Structures are given as structure tokens and as C-alpha cells.
Amino acid sequence: MQQHNLVERMVEHFQAGGEIMIPLMALSLLMWTLALVKAIRFLRERRREGTPQQCLELFRGEPSVCKAGLAQWQWDILSQYMDERCEDPELNRDMLEAIRVRQEFKAMRYIGTILILAAIAPLLGLLGTVTGMITTFDVISQFGTGNARALASGISEALVTTQSGLVVAVPGLLLGGLLFRRAERLKARMELFCIGLQEQTDGLGACRE
Amino acid sequence: MRYAIHTLMIFTVLTTGALAQGWDATSKAMHGMVAEATQNAAKTRAIIAGEQKELGGEKAALQRGIAEKQKRFDGLKARYDELLKREDALKEELAAQAHELKTIDGTIRTSAKQARDYFHESLTTPEHPERTAVLEEVLQPEKFPGLEGIRNLLALYLDEMAASGAVVRRTGAFIGADGMDKTGELVRVGTFTEAYRLKDGSLGFLRPTSDGSKLMAVQGEPGWSLAGLMDDFFDGKGAAFPVDISNGAAFTRLAQEQKSVWDWLKAGGLLVWPIILVGLVAMGLVAERFYALSRIRGNSDRNMKQILRMVSKGEWKQCGEFCRAQSQFPTCRIIGHTLKYMGNTREIIENAFQEGLLKELPMLERFLPTLNVLAAVAPLLGLLGTVTGMINTFQIITLYGTGDPRMMSGGISEALVTTQLGLAVAVPIMILHHVLERRVDKIIGDMEEKGTGFAVALMKQGQIRKREKLDAAA
Numbered sequence: 001m002q003q004h005n006l007v008e009r010m011v012e013h014f015q016a017g018g019e020i021m022i023p024l025m026a027l028s029l030l031m032w033t034l035a036l037v038k039a040i041r042f043l044r045e046r047r048r049e050g051t052p053q054q055c056l057e058l059f060r061g062e063p064s065v066c067k068a069g070l071a072q073w074q075w076d077i078l079s080q081y082m083d084e085r086c087e088d089p090e091l092n093r094d095m096l097e098a099i100r101v102r103q104e105f106k107a108m109r110y111i112g113t114i115l116i117l118a119a120i121a122p123l124l125g126l127l128g129t130v131t132g133m134i135t136t137f138d139v140i141s142q143f144g145t146g147n148a149r150a151l152a153s154g155i156s157e158a159l160v161t162t163q164s165g166l167v168v169a170v171p172g173l174l175l176g177g178l179l180f181r182r183a184e185r186l187k188a189r190m191e192l193f194c195i196g197l198q199e200q201t202d203g204l205g206a207c208r209e
Numbered sequence: 210m211r212y213a214i215h216t217l218m219i220f221t222v223l224t225t226g227a228l229a230q231g232w233d234a235t236s237k238a239m240h241g242m243v244a245e246a247t248q249n250a251a252k253t254r255a256i257i258a259g260e261q262k263e264l265g266g267e268k269a270a271l272q273r274g275i276a277e278k279q280k281r282f283d284g285l286k287a288r289y290d291e292l293l294k295r296e297d298a299l300k301e302e303l304a305a306q307a308h309e310l311k312t313i314d315g316t317i318r319t320s321a322k323q324a325r326d327y328f329h330e331s332l333t334t335p336e337h338p339e340r341t342a343v344l345e346e347v348l349q350p351e352k353f354p355g356l357e358g359i360r361n362l363l364a365l366y367l368d369e370m371a372a373s374g375a376v377v378r379r380t381g382a383f384i385g386a387d388g389m390d391k392t393g394e395l396v397r398v399g400t401f402t403e404a405y406r407l408k409d410g411s412l413g414f415l416r417p418t419s420d421g422s423k424l425m426a427v428q429g430e431p432g433w434s435l436a437g438l439m440d441d442f443f444d445g446k447g448a449a450f451p452v453d454i455s456n457g458a459a460f461t462r463l464a465q466e467q468k469s470v471w472d473w474l475k476a477g478g479l480l481v482w483p484i485i486l487v488g489l490v491a492m493g494l495v496a497e498r499f500y501a502l503s504r505i506r507g508n509s510d511r512n513m514k515q516i517l518r519m520v521s522k523g524e525w526k527q528c529g530e531f532c533r534a535q536s537q538f539p540t541c542r543i544i545g546h547t548l549k550y551m552g553n554t555r556e557i558i559e560n561a562f563q564e565g566l567l568k569e570l571p572m573l574e575r576f577l578p579t580l581n582v583l584a585a586v587a588p589l590l591g592l593l594g595t596v597t598g599m600i601n602t603f604q605i606i607t608l609y610g611t612g613d614p615r616m617m618s619g620g621i622s623e624a625l626v627t628t629q630l631g632l633a634v635a636v637p638i639m640i641l642h643h644v645l646e647r648r649v650d651k652i653i654g655d656m657e658e659k660g661t662g663f664a665v666a667l668m669k670q671g672q673i674r675k676r677e678k679l680d681a682a683a
Contacts, residue, residue: 015434086668091555091661098661105654116643120636123588127632134625141618 016153017160018135020128024121024161028168031117034110035175042182045071049189052196073103073190081197089202096194103190107183111176118172125165132158214246214253310353317354321347321362328365329421332403333372335381338422340365373400376450383415383424394443395424402452406443412436414453476619477626478601480594484587484627488634491583494576495641502648505573509540513659516544520666525551539569539652540659547663558667562660569656573649577642584638591631598624 014021048071050058055070059078070078080099085092136154139147325344328334334341343365347358354362377397383405385391393407395415403415403424412431415424431439431451441447474481512535519528525548532545543565550561602620609616 084662084665086665088555088668091665091668094559095661095665098658102654102658105650112643112647116639120639123632123636123639127629127636130625130629130632134622134629137618137621137625 013160016156017128017164018131018157020124020131020157020161021164024124024128024164024168027117027121027124028164028172031114031121031168031172031175034114034117035172035179038110038114038179039175041072042179042186045073045186049074052193052200055193055197056200073106073186074193077103077190077194077197082201085201089198092202093198096198100190100194104187107186107190111179111183114172114179115176118169118176121168121172122162122165125162125169128161128165129158132156132161214249218242218246314353317359317362318348321354324362324365328369329419330417331369331421332397332400332415332417332424333369334417334421335383335424336372336377336379336397337368341422369400372397375399381424383426384418386413386426386428391426396442396450398450398452401454402450404439404450406439410440412439412443473626474630476622477594477630478598478623480590480597480623480627481630484590484594484630484634487583487587487590488638491580491587491634491638491641494580494583495638495645498576498580498645501575502573502645502652504537505539505652509538509655509659512538512541513662516541517662517666520663520670523670539573540656543569543656543660544663547660551667555664555668558664562664566653566656566660570653573652577645577649580638580642580645584635584642587635587638588628588631591628591635594627594631595624598622598627 014025017024050070055074055078058070059082077096077099081092081096084095132154134154135157136151139150139154321344325348328340328344343361347354347362375397376399377395379395379397380392381395382390382392383395391405391407393405395403395405397403404413405415405424405426406412414427414431416427417423418425430436435451438447438449438451442450474485512531515531516528519525519531529545529548532541532548535541536545543562546565546568547558547561550558598620600620601623602617605616605620611617
């Protein structure tokens with residue numbers, strides 16, 4: 001019963017915000033989905049990360065075991081690098097960098113989107129405010145200021161959308177910032193991993209082929 | 210009588226003289242005559258006395274009659290005066306009552322007129338067409354409505370009162386939004402709201418026509434949430450029904466809310482046009498970018514595989530031709546450009562590749578900064594419109610004061626519409642710019658990777674000379 005009331009009240013609140021609430025809701029859902037997906041992926045990858053030596057050892061073993069035992073980015077870098085590397089260490093470094101850039105791009109994936117969505121949410125809220133105020137002034141031009149009830153619907157539209165925009169934006173910005181810092185740290189780890197990888201492999205001297 | 214007696218005496222004397230014979234006889238005769246005359250006189254006197262007496266009685270009787278009549282007359286006069294007085298009193302009373310009656314008459318007619326006006330706007334009148342006849346009877350100008358009329362009028366009001374507390378479902382006719390006669394399910398909630406549902410499922414609200422005899426559909430569709438509620442109610446599933454307690458004003462707003470985009474834009478004033486221009490330019494640029502980038506993305510992986518295969522086989526000519534043939538892909542263009550520097554040191558090849566990449570970059574990133582600027586400019590223009598509108602509003606306030614909020618609404622709507630439009634234009638541009646930027650970043654990353662892959666392939670093929678070798682050759 002309590003829960004039912006809560007849902008009903010939320011639906012009422014949602015309806016009080018007017019049409020802007022629909023894109024705002026969609027935006028919020030998208031943002032949270034991306035953030036959760038990203039966070040889960042970060043956490044899972046972090047647990048499976050290994051040092052370059054461990055990775056190389058795993059890589060020399062069974063590929064399927066290796067793939068399951070490594071973080072996705074480590075597997076990607078390793079498999080691509082080991083496939084394509086040659087005897088020129090400088091060229092190898094460049095290639096490793098290109099591969100790393102691609103992985104870095106993957107690490108940053110969605111974070112920009114989350115931040116952009118969080119930045120757009122207050123704009124949408126503002127749009128709702130303006131729309132609500134327009135409704136309010138339409139009402140004023142028809143009934144004058146006497147009809148407080150009619151005024152209230154426009155004003156509640158204005159306020160509910162602003163509120164929702166901010167409610168969506170603030171956690172979005174926090175989450176985005178959190179994920180961004182994590183991605184930066186991941187990028188640093190990738191760089192370290194690549195350096196370690198090259199030291200290990202070029203220390204071995206010969207190509208795999 | 211006396212005259213008659215003298216005449217008789219003289220006649221007698223003369224007669225006796227003429228005869229002149231015996232005075233005795235004559236005297237006797239005379240005595241007899243005198244006695245007779247005296248007797249006659251006495252008789253006459255008696256008669257006269259009797260007559261006098263009779264006349265006196267008669268006179269007394271008459272006088273008595275006169276007195277009696279006079280008395281009666283006096284009584285009647287008093288009564289007449291009394292009646293006159295009463296008449297005056299009654300007349301006064303009559304005048305007072307006529308005034309009261311006139312007031313009552315006026316009150317009834319006024320209330321009948323009010324009833325007519327009210328029932329013309331009432332939703333219940335089409336259900337009771339007999340009302341008009343009743344009202345017309347009460348409203349006849351020369352006839353006093355009478356108790357019957359008053360009772361009828363009261364009954365109408367009571368009916369209306371009862372109807373205002375009832376929810377009625379029926380099937381009835383009305384004039385549709387397109388002006389055609391329609392028949393559908395009707396629901397009347399009190400005297401506030403009447404709504405219809407047609408067989409094809411279309412929903413709408415009804416208002417009485419100007420003479421109140423028929424129902425007419427209100428222009429404008431109810432929104433999806435309202436329509437859901439109404440459908441549930443018509444199906445008997447829901448107990449909630451939207452009601453317009455403002456007596457029709459909200460329904461007119463319903464139609465007004467669906468006023469055209471053009472009206473909306475006109476309310477925004479002059480600054481709407483630059484904002485729209487910004488939006489159109491941005492949309493054009495976005496469309497161009499999406500088209501160009503979607504062509505680039507195509508199948509660069511497949512192309513690269515082919516190139517690498519050719520390189521590994523050492524088919525340089527075919528590779529160059531392939532790159533020229535696929536020159537719509539920037540990766541192929543860059544590799545084609547790099548191919549020309551084959552056989553040089555790694556640095557030169559890398560530089561060639563970087564050069565190719567730098568040449569491609571402006572093409573890829575073209576318009577993206579412009580889009581960014583446009584996304585920033587649109588809300589600023591909206592803000593400018595806000596300020597302009599507020600300035601207009603305050604000018605109106607200085608001219609006319611704040612008495613009538615309607616006067617101010619022009620400037621305010623200008624302020625709000627421009628803000629709204631500015632935001633509405635900026636938000637999609639921001640999102641699309643972000644998407645495009647991501648796509649360009651991805652393409653650049655892809656190209657860099659392909660480039661290194663190509664360099665490695667060249668290296669493996671031995672087409673990159675080691676610097677030592679080159680130095681040795683030099």
C-alpha cells in the first residue's frame with residue numbers, strides 16, 4: 001500500500017512536470033545505464049588486471065584461459081601487439097602507442113556522453129521552466145491573476161522540471177567526474193603496462209614468429 | 210263660496226224687488242233666504258274647517274315625511290362619507306399592493322431571463338428541450354406569469370440542481386468538430402463537463418451551442434493522459450474523469466494550447482529568426498557531417514586487410530592502384546600518400562604518414578568547432594531575447610502601470626519564447642556535436658592504428674631501411 005502510494009505520487013509528480021519530463025527521464029535513464037555499465041566494467045577489469053609478466057606468462061599458455069584471466073584491455077593490447085610486433089623496437093613502441101590510444105579511447109567511452117548528458121539535463125530543466133512560465137502567462141492573459149489554481153499548474157511545471165533537471169544533473173556530474181578520474185588512472189596503468197610489456201618482450205629479443 | 214252667496218242674495222233681492230208684491234212674503238222669503246244663506250254659510254264654514262283640518266293633518270304628515278327623509282338623507286350622507294373614506298383607504302392599499310406586485314413580476318421575469326441565459330450555456334438543456342417552451346411562457350411580456358409559471362421556473366431550477374450532482378451516460382447527437390452531425394456515447398459530469406466518444410474511438414469535450422439547444426464538440430484533442438482516463442471511464446473501468454470546473458475556459462485553452470507553431474513563433478518577436486537561422490545552419494552542418502563521416506567509416510577494416518595482404522605479397526603497384534580506387538576513404542588516401550615514400554627510413558615514412566593525417570584532419574573536423582559555437586550562441590540569443598522582452602515589459606509598465614497583467618504578457622511571452630527556442634535549439638546541437646566528435650576521434654584513432662599497422666607491414670616486408678644501412682649507403 002505504502003509502495004503503491006509512493007509510485008502514485010511519483011507518477012503525479014512526473015505528470016506535474018509536463019512534456020519536458022519525458023526527454024528528461026529518457027536522458028536520466030540513459031545516463032544512469034551508461035554510468036552503471038561503465039562502473040561495473042571498471043570494477044571487473046580492475047580485479048582481473050595483472051602485471052606485464054603475469055600477462056605474458058598467461059599469454060604463452062592456452063589463449064582461452066588467458067582471455068578469461070586478463071582484463072579486456074590487457075588481452076586486446078597483448079594479442080594485437082604480439083601479433084603485429086617486429087624486430088624494430090622503435091616501431092614497436094609506436095605501434096604499441098597506437099594500440100594503447102585505441103584502448104584509451106575505449107576507456108573514455110561513454111564518460112564524455114555521461115558528462116554531456118549531465119550538462120544537458122539542467123538546460124532541459126530550464127526549458128521546462130520557460131515552458132511552464134509561458135503556460136502561466138497564458139493563464140494570466142486569460143483569467144487574470146485571480147485564478148490561483150490555474151496559475152499553479154504552470155508554476156508547478158516550471159518548478160518540477162527545474163528540480164528534475166538538477167536532480168538528474170548533480171549525480172550525473174559527480175558520477176561522470178568519478179568515472180573520468182578512474183579512466184585517467186586506468187590510462188596511466190595502461191601506459192605503465194605498455195612500457196612494462198615492451199621491456200619484457202624486447203628484452204626477449206626475437207619476434208614470436 | 211262667499212261670492213256665490215252674495216251673488217245669490219243680490220239676485221234674490223232683485224228678483225223680489227221686481228215682483229214688488231208683499232214685503233212680508235218677501236221678508237219671509239228674505240228671512241228664509243237669509244237663514245238658508247246662514248245655513249249655507251255655516252255649512253260652508255264647516256266644510257272649510259273640515260278641509261282646513263284635513264289640510265293641516267296633511268301638512269303635518271308631509272312635514273313628518275320631510276323630517277324623516279331629511280334624517281334618512283343625513284344617515285346616507287354619513288354612510289357615503291364613510292364609504293368615500295374607505296374607498297380612499299382601499300385605493301391607497303391597492304396602490305401599495307400594485308407596487309409590490311410589480312416588484313414580484315419584475316423579479317420573476319428577471320430570474321426567468323437569468324434562467325434563459327443560464328440554460329443557454331448549460332450542458333443539460335439539450336437533454337430537456339421542453340425547457341425553452343416553459344421559459345418562453347414565463348417570459349411573455351404582457352401576461353403576469355402566475356403561480357403556475359413560477360412553479361415551472363422553480364422546477365427548472367431544481368432539475369438543474371439535481372443534474373449538477375449527477376453523472377449521466379447516454380447515447381446522443383451532437384455537432385462534431387468538423388461541423389457534421391454525429392452520434393456517439395456521451396458522458397455528462399454534473400453541469401461542468403460533457404464528453405463524447407465516437408465509434409472510431411475519437412474522444413473530445415462538448416460545449417452547448419449559442420442557443421443552447423445542441424451540443425458542439427470543442428476544438429482540440431485531449432492529451433494522451435486525459436484520453437487514457439476518459440477511455441477507461443467510457444469502458445467502465447475507471448472512476449476518474451477529467452472535469453473543467455472553469456465553465457468552459459479550460460477547454461478553450463485546450464484548443465489554444467494546440468495553436469500553431471507560427472503563432473508561437475510570432476509571440477517571440479524578432480529575435481526568433483536569428484535563433485531559427487542558427488538552428489537551421491547547425492542542422493545543415495550536422496547533416497553534412499553525418500553524411501561525410503558515414504561514408505568514411507564504411508569498411509576501413511576490410512580495405513586495410515586487403516592492403517596488408519598486398520603489402521605482404523609485395524604487390525606495390527596493385528596496392529597503389531587499390532588506394533587510388535578507394536580514395537574516398539581517408540585511410541586509403543593516407544596510405545597511398547605514404548606509399549610514395551617507400552624505401553626510405555622509418556622516420557621519413559612516419560613523417561609522410563603524419564603529413565597525410567594532418568591533411569585529412571581538417572576535412573574530418575570541418576564544421577565541428579562551428580557547431581560548438583552555434584550550440585553556445587543559441588542560448589545566448591535566447592537570453593538576449595529574454596532581456597529584450599523584459600525591457601519591453603518594463604516600458605509597458607512605465608506607460609500603463611501594473612494594473613492589467615494582460616498588457617505585460619506580450620513582452621513576457623517574447624522573453625520566454627526566445628529563451629525556450631534558444632534552449633530547444635542548443636540542446637540537440639550539443640548532443641549531435643558530441644556524437645560527431647566521438648565519431649571523428651574514433652576515426653582518427655582508427656587511422657593512426659592502421660598507419661602503424663601499415664608501417665609494421667612495410668618493415669616486415671623490408672621496405673623500410675634501417676638508418677644504419679642508409680647511413681652506410683650514403
